[in-house]
Amino acid sequence: MSLLKIEGITKSFGAVSVLHGVDLTVGAGEVVGLVGDNGAGKSSLMKIVTGMYTADSGSVTMDGEDIVSNTPGERRAKGIEMIYQDLALAKQQDVASNIFLGREPTRSILGMQFVDGKKMRDEAQAMIDRLGARLPAINRPVGSFSGGQQQSVAIARALTFNPRIVIMDEPTAALAVREVQGVLDLIRQLKREGIGVILISHRLNDVLSVTDRIVVLHQGRAAANLVTAESDMTAVVSAIVGGGDVAEAAAHELSAGGD
Amino acid sequence: MTNTKTVSAHPRQGIWGRLQSASIERLHIRLESLIVLLILCVAMTALSPYFLSVSNMLNILLATSTIGVLAIAATYVLSSGGLDLSLGSVMGLSGVVGAAFAVNLGAPTPIAVIATVGAGALAGAVNGLIITRAFVPAFIVTLGMLGIARGLALVISDGRVIYGLPKAMVYLGQGRPLGIPMPVLIFLATAFIMHIVLAFTKFGRHTLSIGDSENAARTAGINVSRHRFLLYTLSGGLAGLAGLLFSSRINSGDPTAGLTYELTAITAAIIGGTNLFGGRGSILGTMVGALIMGVLQNGLNLLAVQSYYQQMAIGSVLIIAVFIDQWQLRKESRV
Numbered sequence A: 001m002s003l004l005k006i007e008g009i010t011k012s013f014g015a016v017s018v019l020h021g022v023d024l025t026v027g028a029g030e031v032v033g034l035v036g037d038n039g040a041g042k043s044s045l046m047k048i049v050t051g052m053y054t055a056d057s058g059s060v061t062m063d064g065e066d067i068v069s070n071t072p073g074e075r076r077a078k079g080i081e082m083i084y085q086d087l088a089l090a091k092q093q094d095v096a097s098n099i100f101l102g103r104e105p106t107r108s109i110l111g112m113q114f115v116d117g118k119k120m121r122d123e124a125q126a127m128i129d130r131l132g133a134r135l136p137a138i139n140r141p142v143g144s145f146s147g148g149q150q151q152s153v154a155i156a157r158a159l160t161f162n163p164r165i166v167i168m169d170e171p172t173a174a175l176a177v178r179e180v181q182g183v184l185d186l187i188r189q190l191k192r193e194g195i196g197v198i199l200i201s202h203r204l205n206d207v208l209s210v211t212d213r214i215v216v217l218h219q220g221r222a223a224a225n226l227v228t229a230e231s232d233m234t235a236v237v238s239a240i241v242g243g244g245d246v247a248e249a250a251a252h253e254l255s256a257g258g259d
Numbered sequence B: 001m002t003n004t005k006t007v008s009a010h011p012r013q014g015i016w017g018r019l020q021s022a023s024i025e026r027l028h029i030r031l032e033s034l035i036v037l038l039i040l041c042v043a044m045t046a047l048s049p050y051f052l053s054v055s056n057m058l059n060i061l062l063a064t065s066t067i068g069v070l071a072i073a074a075t076y077v078l079s080s081g082g083l084d085l086s087l088g089s090v091m092g093l094s095g096v097v098g099a100a101f102a103v104n105l106g107a108p109t110p111i112a113v114i115a116t117v118g119a120g121a122l123a124g125a126v127n128g129l130i131i132t133r134a135f136v137p138a139f140i141v142t143l144g145m146l147g148i149a150r151g152l153a154l155v156i157s158d159g160r161v162i163y164g165l166p167k168a169m170v171y172l173g174q175g176r177p178l179g180i181p182m183p184v185l186i187f188l189a190t191a192f193i194m195h196i197v198l199a200f201t202k203f204g205r206h207t208l209s210i211g212d213s214e215n216a217a218r219t220a221g222i223n224v225s226r227h228r229f230l231l232y233t234l235s236g237g238l239a240g241l242a243g244l245l246f247s248s249r250i251n252s253g254d255p256t257a258g259l260t261y262e263l264t265a266i267t268a269a270i271i272g273g274t275n276l277f278g279g280r281g282s283i284l285g286t287m288v289g290a291l292i293m294g295v296l297q298n299g300l301n302l303l304a305v306q307s308y309y310q311q312m313a314i315g316s317v318l319i320i321a322v323f324i325d326q327w328q329l330r331k332e333s334r335v
């Protein structure tokens, strides 16, 4: 049974209609690529899943349970995590504050609940180490880090609370080659642990190498739902641009390699 | 608004830089403001032998207590990325409401005290509701409340001072257990609690994070509009407490009390290290800021400088403090 199920999602921003009935499912341990042109609505669809946006119609279920009426916090508690394209970090706060934002561990002193700073720092450090990320110091504001380092903090934030679905919106956009491989390895690891992953990326080679299925958004619809093993660059590019002669576009993507 | 939230890309270097970092990280106080306070005190000691006396120190604390409580409110709201311009007016309104309860209605002191603080909290809640539900910018809402609360204070009091509070209420302003003025004790206790809350509880951390990035807070599942509503209510409640301290000290509800106090309170918060655009703030820092304002005012009084000039001094300090802040950020982000 699929873990996360999205059905018939529609969404308009004012007069601009972005999604016209999108379906998508993710199972446990399944990695689904979500691709499409800029402005196709990928980020919007995922924000509807996390509760940041409200869909005009359609349903989102987790384990068969409707979560549309849940707040973003409740959805996180159900195990839906997202690494946002803009990372959504609080730049003046340190690493631990960001990782635990909204879910700070507390300690009771004289009956009052205080944030357990030491526990936060220790666990944040352990998570950063597990990810093999290199940060200058854990007690520095994350705004002082490089793009890749900030990305690591955002990833750590998504993984600290045993997620069941991890949505990654362009997680490799700001990364160097070595770091990109790190993220792809991480996705494979999540898959082994039975976590469902949705990967949004423009790097089609990465998407082809790491996913089980690829959903293509085109003109507000899921224009294609491809099994990665039975698919190739040409098929994906064709679906993204909406059919027609795509040999040239596909060749360009291939020659661009892993840019 | 460029460079508003820039974070230095490098740990601060050199002895001065390390002292700066240590002061902020360990004491939650900006080193510059501590030094300014020290210099002010040294200068005042040189200028007036009376300055360092215990009674003058208590005087300064007493004079700082009202502004100090307002500055705590300003710190919470500013560090959450908000703004409350209605602090002084709400303080005036609260004092009048409390006096009206006590004098005109003959309410017992506990009721009058609750009415004073409650009136402030209510005005703050109205601010919060309009800001978070009707999406009117905080600048406009609290500027409007500045006018509304002041006008309401004048309406309730019929433009006159409501004189003659009950004894128990006056004790809150004039009592001196162990020789220490009650307002000073209340102010210090409030600052202590509010410091703990801002620095060590979820509520405090969420306040700073919302001010840092509302989007980050929202994606983390924090109910941002509820939090902002609570912050404005808290701010109003603290303005009510300031109103209580003031009215009980002067034994009356004065509808003009707290005029332009928001200027001093916001200045104190900012020279104490609160980020004008949110994300950073500490009550200990604000205490130092409030003391700087208090010593400055006390000094100008001792030197018999006309109060007109004092207003000008406070306004200048505000602009200079923000200028130095922005200038430093600009310099650091250029490294």
Ligand SMILES: Nc1ncnc2c1ncn2[C@@H]1O[C@H](COP(=O)(O)OP(=O)(O)O)[C@@H](O)[C@H]1O
Binding pocket: A013, A016, A018, A036, A037, A038, A039, A040, A041, A042, A043, A044, A045
């Ligand atoms: N909060 C918003 N308000 C108005 N329009 C939006 C908002 N978020 C996204 N859009 C619009 O929705 C469309 C899809 O955007 P997005 O979901 O970011 O696409 P993608 O992630 O596929 O590039 C774009 O036209 C974008 O301008």
Ligand SMILES: [Mg+2]
Binding pocket: A042, A043, A044, A085, A169
């Ligand atoms: Mg996007």
